[in-house]
Amino acid sequence: MRTAWLQLPDALDQARLPMPPATADFLQVAQLGNLVTSLFWGTNDFYVSPENQLAGATARADVRTHFAVAREADRVIGYAALSLPFEPGAESGPESNTLQPHTAEVRIVVHPDFRRRGVGSALLREAEAEAARRGRTVLQSWTDNALLDPAAVGSGPVFVTGTSLQTGLTPVVQPGNQATDHDAGPGAVRWQAPDARFAAAGGYELAQVEVASVLDLREAAGAALRAESGSSAGQDHGYDVVGWEGACPPEDAAALARLLGRMAAEAPAGEVERATEAWDVARLRAEERAREEMGLTVITTAVRDRATGRLVGHSDIETFADLPQVAYQGNTLVHPEHRRRGLALLLKAANVSRLLRLRPEADRLYTWNAAENRAILRANAELGFVPVATHPAWQKRL
Secondary structure (H helix, E strand, O other): OEEEEEOOOOOOOOOOOOHHHHHHHHHHHHHHHHHHHHHHHOOOOOOOOOHHHHHHOOOOOOOEEEEEEEEOOOOEEEEEEEEOEEEOOOOOOOOOOEEOOOOOEEEEEHHHHHHOHHHHHHHHHHHHHHHHHOOOOOOEOOOOOEEEOOHHHHOOOOOOOOHHHOOOOOOOOOOOOOOOOOOOOOOOOOOOOOOHHHHHHOOOOEEEEEEHHHHHHEOOOOHHHHOOOOOOOOHHOOOEEEEEOOOOOHHHHHHHHHHHHHHHHHOOOOOOOOOOOOOOHHHHHHHHHHHHHEEEEEEEEEEEEEOOOOOOEEEEEEOOOOOOEEEEEEEEEEOOHOOOOOOHHHHHHHHHHHHHOOOOOEEEEEEEOOOOOOHHHHHHHHHHOOOOEEEEEEEEEE
């Protein structure tokens, strides 16, 4: 086995034969990531095309992703994805007009046939050394830990034979029998799961637990409409509900940028260290362009304060053209001065209704929420979301 850092291609030139080495390498990385994700979930709901993965690694000004691969002969058997965030608009840093935070994010992926041979540990050492070389002092990772309700996830895998339940790659906690470790409940980490054992062996500490939940959109319309109609937030407190698909309208861009800047600071983070994010209209537009390159369209519902004419809350849902059966809940945030008025539930319910109108082919909506964020978890339950997996965050000081 040997490891090396990839030179990412400018584009995936798959028409030429023989295929350019950079294209062939990245295709192997993309396929391996999709394989491992599908084996955990037992579904194709999290497939990301190689083109969209490459755009996600290269298109954004606020993060750069680098890939180290492990090979046997010409086969990629594992990789480390090291994501380095930057804050655009600062005066100094390793790139023009950027500020370097002290954190970095790593994801280790190893083909099931090559696990427990030191491949993941070798890749993690490479990633940690590169992060340290680039001045990062805290490394973070989010992992898929255990399925809580496989039946709620949806369709089986499209391009792999068998599921995680058959291969044993995914620890499954049967409903009603969740106390398989010394902790219990949907927000508990399964410490015997492969990701938890690997993180602990590498010196990483548990920093937070997120709960992944899914909403069956085929049965969601009634609950969403009841939540919308039952909320008096708009009528009683002077708010208008607005929404759009894709780029934010010019008249609301500045207000939305301010809300996005609050998200990193105010979302529950547990022990996860987060850098302050400075958002303005230029950064918002750059993010929208990057999303377009990744084939991602955002459906947004927001509330406008009638007294000021400004947006004071928003909720986003992400959709991909090549995954019409599924959607993903993004941010939901209400400005602190406007909380405790039912706006968060109103935003989520109204955006689910908007999703049903704009994407009638969608079957499922996924969301990830901090286990300690009881208010959002209650809103999810009211809308019909079902907890289906644990998603812990791990952290290590280099």
